[in-house]
Amino acid sequence: MIKKLILLSVLGCMTQFSFAQKKTPVYLDDSKPVEQRIEDALSRMTLEEKINIIHAQSKFSSHGVPRLGIPELWTADGPHGVRSEVLWDEWDQAGWTNDSIIAYPALTALSATWNRNMSSIYGKSLGEEARYRGKDVILGPGVNIYRTPLNGRNFEYMGEDPFLTSQMVVPYIKGVQANGVATSVKHFALNNQETFRHSSNVILDDRALYEIYLPPFKAAVQEGDSWTIMGAYDLYKGQHASHNQYLLNDILKGEWGYKGVVVSDWGAVLDTDQAIHNGLDLEFGTWTNGLSKGTSNAYENYYLAKPYLDLIKSGKVGTKELDDKVRRVLGLAYKTSMNKNKPFGSIASEEHIAAAKQIASEGIVLLQNQKATLPINLSKTKKIAVIGENAIKMMTVGGGSSSLKVKYETLPLDGIKERFGKQTEVVYARGYVGDVGGDYNGVKSGQNLKETRSSAELIAEAVKLAKESDFVVFVGGLNKSDHQDAEGMDRESYGLPYDQDKLISELSKANKNLAVVLVSGNAVAMPWIKEVPSVLQSWYLGSESGHAIAAVLAGDANPSGKLPFSFPVKLEDNSAHALGEYPGNKAELAAGKGKDLKDPINITYNEGIFVGYRWHDTKNIKPLFSFGHGLSYTTFEYGKVKADKSELTANDKITFTVNVKNTGKMNGAEVVQLYISDLKSSLPRPLKELKGFDKVYLKAGESKDVSITIDKSALSFFDPAKHDWVAEPGDFEALIGSSSSDIRTKIKFTLK
Incomplete structure (x- = not known):
């Protein structure tokens, strides 16, 4: 008996020793490259576990892989502050006493600062509160372009200009994600009104798509590196945006090389086959009324859940698309829920x-x-x-x-x-x-x-x-x-x-x-x-x-x-109401289309690229208040703009410099705005387009030189025939002023 106990003791020590010597699995080893860790984790997962992590398990969370120690992902609205907790399967408040936060200004207010540093501070502060609350993804910011002043959700977006929006969204993203919290830039794409948002098929030319509506998303992906993108509700080319071949596969993941996760908006997924093949990675919010379909767990019946699993098991679809989705979701987890270096965060500091x-x-x-x-x-x-x-x-x-x-x-x-x-x-x-x-x-x-x-x-x-x-x-x-x-x-x-x-x-x-x-x-x-x-x-x-x-x-x-x-004098001065269709095709409106998801209404953007000030300036329509307008309690005097060269080559840059003086009695800040005018073009162009800005702080009587640099991209337009950006050689004009209608100084230059 004593010998047996001694033997067991020795074996126990050997077992402990063997465990102590056992190497950390690659997928849990921080010293290994993330790509290697992802592939290792993927190889260890069962088919059911893979399916589990690409759809929700509650209103705002998705499955992890408990067997492998991969945690859940927790999301939260919204772009202006972290939303309070709701019940697992219902929209009702959870009744927590520790989920009150600081509300930050809505994104229209942030964009109105025209201050990239404010955007960075905003993102950092919001990210810290999200991190403190244990959130992995914050569902924002919104960058849909302001097409009509009737859009109920414009307050969540950043205005009518793609350049301004692009410049303001990137620091926000970086600020949030520095906290180990992902942003989910939304709503990709063409979600420019709330009426018929689930049942509208947007029709517009490629030029308007690429010049007006896509640039903020492209900046969010390629400059901000947003770890997730949220699909929209509307249809484009007859497919819903949250599983849209052209938007998600061809443009986002194809042309832009996006490696992150495409998240569905809540209730935006409507088809398993399209969800599998058309670029969606993570399904949230389907049947947003909670438990439904007569089952005890509606989440297992989401389009990317049991229906997808059944298709794979029956041999009707393969696992190539599934593995791509899982890789992306795992990559998100390593940046957020599995990121050991993320800060603790703080709230209401x-x-x-x-x-x-x-x-x-x-x-x-x-x-x-x-x-x-x-x-x-x-x-x-x-x-x-x-x-x-x-x-x-x-x-x-x-x-x-x-x-x-x-x-x-x-x-x-x-x-x-x-x-x-x-x-x-x-x-x-x-x-x-x-x-x-x-x-x-x-x-x-x-x-x-x-x-x-x-x-x-x-x-x-x-x-x-x-x-x-x-x-x-x-x-x-x-x-x-x-x-x-x-x-x-x-x-x-x-x-x-x-x-x-x-x-x-x-x-x-x-x-x-x-x-x-x-x-x-x-x-x-x-x-x-x-x-x-x-x-x-x-x-x-x-x-x-x-x-x-x-x-x-x-x-x-x-x-x-x-x-x-812009603030138009009257609604008819807005191009979407003057030329385009709002809230939809009149004949189809009269016929009652758009009331059913299976019977979408068409909305044609006849105004094309002429949105906001581009329309007012080009057609000489005086707005109530112009894009870029804003007064001060002091006054600013602009000197004559100078350029560091008169000719710009295709691979070069040109810098414009203007002296700005505070001529009043109060310290203040001025936003110096640079617009570019193409003096001769093969395709119609707006009279001018914003291509640079800088906010300068000046004491009373103080003056400073403000310099703004551009390259060929600021002169380019999208040629739909070539499906490419084109900068045509010729004469251009740089216009510098205090708003789109208050140009103080200008200078000509040539693209060789």
């Missing part, structure tokens, strides 16, 4: 709060400021009247999937009281009733904005208060309720809702010291613009909204934002 305020302050655009009405002169102001529902309504909730549960939101009224209340009296009147709800997408704001007084009573109260005050701040615009700035539905008209136009006109008669602060993610009509001295475009500014608005009103922050899209 002082740095995040400061970042949110700085981005918000820089994004606010001073549209109009007659007689220097702003900043508010406190020496002449004993009483400030704040009027408008948007001064007291939370805007971090609502709008769809970007609805957030925040640590706090400083409302405009509170921010104004905090900043001005110690020096002057601040009073408030509602003025109008818009949306009194407080429950959006499962997030409860906790507000009760119910109002029993009539519209006439509210206007009378507001006008009386305006007459009694020295200065009036009207805070209105849109909100994130249905048919305004909201996912899933477009706006129903270009004008302001809730009879605000009448109220603003009445206020302008009551007090000439009036500033209108518009909260929106879209352009709006302004029939009262000649009656109002000052207008601020403030966007959805997140947790620090009230502080940022108050800082600009007081002059603590000198506004430096510039519009990322």
Whole structure:
């Protein structure tokens, strides 16, 4: 017995020794190249395990491989802050007490900063909060081009210009991914309206596709290295975008060489065969009502789940496409959930709060400021009247999937009281009733904005208060309720809702010291613009909204934002409404098409490349406010632009330099914008196109040289006949100015 125990002990020691000497599997060995680790992991996985990791297991997570120690992947909305936790199989809130975050300004506000550094800070801050919350993929940012001001989701995007959007999205991606959190740039592609978003077949020429709608995605892939791309809902060439041969295989993975993961939007997958063969890698959100199909686990019946497995087992399809999908998903895991070097992250830190305020302050655009009405002169102001529902309504909730549960939101009224209340009296009147709800997408704001007084009573109260005050701040615009700035539905008209136009006109008669602060993610009509001295475009500014608005009103922050899209005078001045089809083909609309996924409606982009300012400038249509427009509390003087050479060769670069001087009495920042005009082209081109910009900070009286360098690509257009980018030799003009309609200096040069 003793001998037996000794023998067992020796064997045990030998076993321990053998385990100690056993090498780490290649797929878990950090010292090995990732490609080798992926192939090793792939070789160890069963067919069922491969299928498991290419589709969801819950609302926002996908399977790992527990047997091999490969963890789950966890995703989260959204582009402006990390969405609160929901239940495993339902959209209802999970009821956690530790999932409140900082809301950052919506992406229209970020783009309005025209500041790449702000984009980097934004991405870094958001990535840190996502990492702290244990998220592997953040579902954003959005880079779809602003085609119509009626698109309910424009507030989540970066404007009408592909160059500006491309420049602003890359630092965001790098900032987020530095935290070991993937971005999912969306919605690829042509998701330019919410009406019929599931059942619209977009028709446009290749030139418009490549020049206007694809560049931000290409920059996200080739310059930002976004680890995932999210497919869109709409159809293109008759196939849904989330499994689209031309978009995903031919362009994204073919022409651009994308090695990352294509993720479906929630509810965007509709066909197993197309999902297998047309470029989709990871299926999320199918049957987004939770458990369905009469089974105990709907996730196993997703298009890339059991139906795919059955096809393989029956021999009807092979595993080549499956292995490619798995390789990509494993590559994502090694960068995120299996990345041992990812930082811990932080949430609602002082740095995040400061970042949110700085981005918000820089994004606010001073549209109009007659007689220097702003900043508010406190020496002449004993009483400030704040009027408008948007001064007291939370805007971090609502709008769809970007609805957030925040640590706090400083409302405009509170921010104004905090900043001005110690020096002057601040009073408030509602003025109008818009949306009194407080429950959006499962997030409860906790507000009760119910109002029993009539519209006439509210206007009378507001006008009386305006007459009694020295200065009036009207805070209105849109909100994130249905048919305004909201996912899933477009706006129903270009004008302001809730009879605000009448109220603003009445206020302008009551007090000439009036500033209108518009909260929106879209352009709006302004029939009262000649009656109002000052207008601020403030966007959805997140947790620090009230502080940022108050800082600009007081002059603590000198506004430096510039519009990322044009404000047309009327809807018909927008090219999509003048030439294109919106919300779809009229005859098909009349016939009721688009109501069923199997009966999509066609939407033809007849305007082609002439989107936004490209249309206004070329057709000499004066907008209400131009692309790139934004005033300051100081003034800037531009010198004469100089070029370092007069001729540009195909493989060379040319640098344009202009001196900019702050000629006012306040420190400020100016965005120097470079547009290129092709003086003679074989194909029609816009009058000018943005090809460079730089934001320069100048003290009062200070001047600096600003240099912007371009190469041949800035002169190129996409030739659909050649299916290639072409830069034709000849004369060009570089135009430098403060907006697309405010060109200060220009110079000719030649491409040899």
